[in-house]
Amino acid sequence: MFVPTNVASTDRNNFVYDIIDEDLAEGTYGDRVATRFPPEPNGYLHIGHAKSIVLNFGIKHDYADRADTQCHLRFDDTNPDTENPEYVDSIKESVRWLGYDWEDHLYFASDYFEQFYEYALKLIRQGDAYVDSLPEEKIREYRGTVTEPGTPSPYRDRSVEDNLDLFRRMRAGEFADGEHVLRAKIDMSSPHMILRDPLLYRIKHADHYRQGDEWCIYPMYDYAHPLEDAIEGITHSLCTLEFDNNRRVYDWVLEHCLDEDELPSRPRQYEFSRLNLGYTIMSKRKLRHLVDEGYVDGWDDPRLPTLAGLERRGVPPSAVRSFCREVGVTRSESRVEMRQFEHALREDLNPTSRRLMAVLDPLKVVATNVEEGTVEQLEGDYWPRDIEKDETREIPFTRTFYIERSDFREDPPDDFIRLAPGREVRLRHGYFFTCEDVVENDDGEIVELRGRIDPETRDGTAPDGRSPEGTLHWVSASEGRPIQARVYDRLFDVPAPDDGDAPFTDHLNPDSLVVKHAVAEPALADQPEQARVQFERQGYFWPDPEESSPEAPVYNQIVSLRDTWDEDETRLTPEELERRRKEKQRQKEAQRKRSQEGKTDPVELLSDAQRERFARYHEELGLDREDAATLAGDNDLADFFDAAQQTYDAPQPLANWIVNELLGKLEERSVGALPFGPAAVGELVRLIETDAITNRGADTVLNEMMDGGGDPQAIVDQRNLRQVDDTETLADVIEEVIQEHPDEVARYRDGKKNLIGFFMGQVMQATNGSAKPELARELLQKRLSDA
């Protein structure tokens, strides 16, 4: 079991953690934090799911010291057509592999079928659900489109008795598939398609892998999911962005199924963006296609982003966890570069993998001054000097050995620091070697290199102090052991194989798997079972768990070493960076133009009646165009504005406040739902305009009014928000702030003038936001420029 690190819990904050912090502070759920990972057992898990698993189970660990936490593994198995136990097992296995433990919180949505049914009866009795007998196409037709409202089904107004009877008979199996459905009665004309009477249940005479033929009606996701969360006492229900729309039904279901007293602590859904990785695909359907059509070797093919594939490839689960923490949790869609994942792998593997030598693409080398048949045992450290581990192994050196074919160039470029004719290199853990001859076959292919070692350099240093630039790995020809090395590259050769019109299989990278007949030093056979090792200068490898055997070792490359010399087409050269920068600049410029061209006068968006009101606001009251249009465009808001003028007749300041401040705090509420009326706002604006309070003080007052109403003047008195415009008082405050922040003062005087904002912030904070800002700023600037 892994122990979460402090880094993970304190540094890796995200908006979900902010929400949990707040709920904990307010006691929304007491001291409970319950999350869940709810896969449907219809496929294998992939790296995208890992993000969700790490988020959900990570919360359980990160909050364990502050709250009563749990994370459920729940199979969302409400569709009998696609689900089966094989997937259940593989999912459990992958969650465990990632290092997480659901303890005794293993659940199946199918266990709740009876409860779902009871809740459905409740909805019907409340008049919130009805049985619709329209055929499928008609339902679709009646739903309307994104631009046209839907029309109610003729069955929408069936009596509660009829609905109850029909629904019971649906369950009893009296009807064929598709004859009836149960629908929520919400709003067929809602601009949110999802609220146009969503389906709750459909008839499906199918065997369920856990329930058998017990049921012939099955609940839909939108209905089942919120109830599953509520039944299990989930507090924060985290899912991906595409469920954003569904949240409206989620809330509706809970608000109509749960009792009044359960609502304050009901589960809430929050969405985050799913993980997209470059050069691969993440859709279950497409992954299945690759497996079924034989493009890859099963769900656990090491090239696949499935967790089973990563496991087989040798990726350490700890690396997947830290990768997921690194990419973070946000609501903005993004595509993470593969190199970010590779970096996480290397970071994990570097301190934990022994170094060994293996030549993947062997080129024969003969050291002519070494006697034939002698085997000299050299000693080699398993760990580089910067890793504090001290272990060695013996490495046999012989007259004939292999080096990497790519480590020799007959005609080397300037910056090539490896072997070339006449050039000396260091053999890792061994002698300096100079190449003297190149032997080619009839085709002109290099088949052998000949040269001499310097016997004085056995310990890696020369008596005369010379030191070759390059160091090569090598393996004795007679003592080395043949192994098969499978070198993997990205599965696709484009960053986004999902995009575009061409079938995604067109972008398959033909070189995603290269099998090498390699040779490794003998010590490789002495490693613990399934040990991950680094083949020096190449990458990290481990034995394939399925196909490797002591007699015929097969090694998978987990990830290559970072290589700053080899040409890599995905490498970001300075030119490429410059190109991208310019490209971005161009796009911004183009966008600017388009946004200017597309700009419309907000007045054009008004109806005729609203225009009349706009004209009055703009021409008679003298409001500026935008404010007038914004107010006129919202009848409730405009009424509110008109009423507020009765209290305080100052149109433009009132409009400013209502549009710029009140509107921002309203969010989804309407002005009618506020705990205070227009008179209070009129009063508030009067306080500002008469210089009784500052804008910032007014903001504090408004916030308090948003929570519980109240009289502005009373709040001002109670919270002591009266504006401070007394020079002496302010000077004292400023003096104090300056004394407390000598560093910032120095930096300000050094030229970092925008620190004035910082100082203003301090002054405002010290005065509870009631310092007269213009005066404070003036005094501050004066005081700060005094040397």
Place this chain on the structure above:
RNA sequence: UGCCCAGUAGCUCAAUCGGCAGAGCGUCCGGCUCUGGACCGGGAGGCUGGUGGUUCGAAUCCACCCUGGGCAACCA
């Protein structure tokens, strides 16, 4: 031509109540080195999608616009 979501460094993300625009990756330069790895030091890279507004002060609030994505399954 509806509703919802999102635009901050090349990439992924931060930025407390509106108050100093930062970090990791990548990149470049230097150091160290028996891995062209790792490590250490330093640099470059930003009109916070745009325009206007509110404010002493806007990445953050308001309006309009631009770009990208999601939603019209008896899938989840």
